[in-house]
Amino acid sequence: MPDQHPERRVHGAHAAGRPEAAAPSARLDDARARAAHRLARQRRGRALRGTVSIGLVMALSGALFTANARLARGTDARQPQDLAGLQANEDARRERLADQVADLRARVDDLTQQQTDAGLEWQSAGQAFDIASGKLAVTGTGITVSLDDAPADGPRPAGTGPDDLVVHQQDLQAVINALWAGGAEAMALMDQRVISTSAFQCIGNVLSLQGRRYSPPYVVTAVGDPADLLAALDADPAVRAYRSWVDAVGLGWEVGRPAGDLEVPAYDGSVDMRYASVPEGTEILPGLVAGESTATSTQTRRQGTGG
Template identity: 60%
Template sequence: MTRHPRRRRVTTGTVAVGIVLALAGVLFAANARLAQGQDSRAPQDLSDLAVAASDRLAKLTTQVDALRADVEQLTAAQVPASAAADDAQTSLVELASGRVAVAGPGLTVQLTDAPADSLRQAGVRPDDLVVHQQDLQVVINALWAGGAEAMSLQGQRVISTTAFRCVGNVLSLHGRLYSPPYVVRAIGDPKKLRAALYASPQIQVYLQYVDAVGLGWNVTASSTLTLPAYEGTTDLQYASVPAGIDVLKSTADLPTTRPTSTPSPTAASVPSATSEGSPSAQ
């Protein structure tokens, strides 16, 4: 039998074309099935994807703005009470630490050395005529005990870290030196402050020396006293507040230290400077 090569070539090309068409049909069918399984609104190109992402971002931004507005509204509703509490706490801390100037009714106590001619009296020593550290301490402690809310000494604010000492007849306070008269000012109920002063046994001893040798003593009530703010540092290096202690308690509730009681001198003779009964003994 005679073969026809040309016919074979035609048959082979036809088969190849058929295979290609079949594969194309399979691909189109698969794409159609995939398209049917997706949301018809989903974009199929980059441009549509960008538009869809932008729309979604706009919706989320709107939700965030709404939630932020709710948070701000709730926060604003809580601010008044919270701010008032913070302000009250800050004011108490500043008052207790002496960081702000204060004003109010109170007492002014002035102590002065006795005149030098008192030495002519029998039994009187030079040390008996001088106001000493002990005398100032009992005055300040009595005023605290009487409910003083703020105090100053020689025009400087007295705070929890204040320490003063006498060197001879000179007072050293906050790095400065002062000579008499010594002036203590305290803000509080004037009647209670005065009662606390004269109820102190140590002050009663001092008052006997006022009568005996002429030590200076003057107490004046004022409707308004103005005390300056403390200008130094309040940093503590070694002291800390014990656990369970409320640091915001009123200064009237703070514990005070009192010097030991001393016996009163007799009217007939004034004890010497080294005597245990002398108010000027340091």
């Protein structure tokens, strides 16, 4: 008869359960191996991407450096790197543009003459007007006035500053205004015609006139009666003030009276007015006088200045 209470096989049961108890440890080792493999793969990927990125950056940098070097070589061949060279380039370019303007103006004059010959009637306001406006070159007797900076080794009285040793804008203006007052028919400053709208400026010891720059000595040429012109220079108080500094610090002052005729070129700049105003009391239209009311004055200024 079978045993109702068989003896439990404890040892057998423990022996059968051992493989099940060892399975979690094997899975853990598997997981660690896979994680280590993934980590190694990720590191290789990052290293590869880093290498590719570095290579790409180096290639782009090399291309940029090469392009910059080529551009620099091309720029050096075209543009100087010092201020004097740049100024010389700009002066040369300005001269070329001035020649082009003169050529275009000559073509315009030729076309205008052709239209006149074709039947259009044009009348000049008169030779005196053409001379005063600078349209015509002028040849005749006159004088020349030269102004120059003081020499470096000249006298230096006490209290003398650097500004006292150079020719200023007001010095040139004093000479030109005195010559106009003395009856000059035409005038030139350096190689350019001076008319009523001419404006020049001294920047340091450099003269700027109608887009061109000149260094001293500055030469003013005036066509007119030499005796009247000389008398006007002697009588002008601003000119006398400049000549006192000629004696004090050695500023340049030379007046010439050539035996032959002087030549003053025609004006080659723009004659368009950009800014203008009407003096008070001037009759603009019949019954309309500048300055009679604020509204009239404001409207006149706007019309004169273009807004």
